[in-house]
Amino acid sequence: MKAAQVQEKGGDFKIVELDKPKPGPKEVLIKVEACGICHSDAFVKDGTFPGIQYPRVPGHEVVGTVEEVGERVNIWKKGQRVGVGWHGGHCFECDPCRKGDFINCKNAKVSGISYDGGYAEFMTAPQEAVASVPKELSSAEAAPLLCAGITVFNALRNSGIKPGDIVAVQGIGGLGHLAIQYSAKMGMLTVAISHSDNKKELAKELGAKHFINTEKEDPAKALQKLGGAKLILATAPVGKAITAVVDGLGIDGKLLIVAATGEEVKVSPMQLLMGRKSLAGWPSGTAKDSEDTLDFSALTGTVPMIEEYPLDKVNEAYDRMINNKARFRVVLKP
Template sequence: MVTVPADALARIPDELSPADAAPMGCAGVTTFNALREAHLPPGSRVAVYGLGGLGHLAVQFAARVGHEVVAIARGTDRQHDATVFGAHHYLDATAGDPGRALAEPGGADLILGTVPTSGPLSALLPGLRLRGRLTLIGVDGGALQVPVAQLVMNAQIITGHLTGTPVDIEDAMRFAAAHGVRPRTEHLPLGRAGLAVDRLRNGQARYRFVLEP
């Protein structure tokens, strides 16, 4: 048994299984809120950098809201998945300059950085539109190199974002239930939690692990 404050709980919609709801308390609400707080009108261009546990949900939420979605990842092995999740375009970050590739069709209104590394993010800044926003969700101990003149002259925003409240989690789950957003999960018994952690460290998660008793 466990006792928790009532205001720390979130009600799960009947349409979501416990396994589908589990990632919504972290990856789901984080990406949902990051999109919502950007206050973009439907039809805006949203680029999602990284197609992992966070990114695959960000692509789905952005597509269901009605945005034009560009998924950016290293290599082409996730291109098919990106299309299934709802991305309209896919950029292989190893095949060229992703910032320039984003800029060619007019740039992105929002770039969501979902990878836990800051190194490649500076290269994406040329891909922002006038008044565009780069929102950082992935975290590491690095630094971001920012061309200040570009930031000022284009009135652009760089911001961080961290999860949400239980009420936000309920909002994310209700939206997911109504619009068919589902995490892609791999289930392991609780006794194999160590294996799940090892595979996460090695980049072998596709896309979220759910541990079951």
């Protein structure tokens, strides 16, 4: 089978011919139909994920059909359309797993990092990492929902917001353009925050009621003018930009960060005390959360804006993503 491999830290993607993998006893073999390119694939390309081993086939936004199941697989059947996201499997035996909190498994695997992912014609995945895909969604549209989509959907639905609340989405990119849609479909009064007016029109079309251009106005003040945000979902991984919106929180407001960055956010207790405000982080979710994300997307007609590339053009496709040129997610089709 054909696959796009990173062969060493910092290397380009090479199209190689590999043996079609065999599923282990609790694994599923998937014939890939679409695989999104995620910013976190840079962990593989740049070798920044702790302990990563080469060669490695990235890809954790995978949709395809079950080609074969391992001998002890009960959940899945040949022919089903399924997906695999960032959470690539768990041990069932550590303390978080025993509590049912699989996303915090101490031995969690990451698809396309712990094992080969979806930049290929086929991939295997542990059965617990696999999600069912509803027929309403095309494979190419569904793929980015398995990482970009689930992250913001799961963060939003578990954030404690209630219909009608003021929800600001900071950053309009792969995550943000989905978050705006989800937020609006959940009945929130949605505010988009960006650093130019380029995406103003689009943000409104996606469901934003208000738009804040941080170059033109202080986003914290602008949010306070609207009443103060109950939730600010930070999708752009820039410490300064996140710090800049803290004072835009209203009473009981929460700044929920899904942007994975090690950059510092600075906040003083006084900023949080009055009004009982908070800062929090949210990771992605499990296969079951993926199913919920996909089902909600099907129910409400929420899909990502995508650019499709054949697997052979993986380097070109990756460049679109890494240089923030794509509107908004790039999807490989093998």
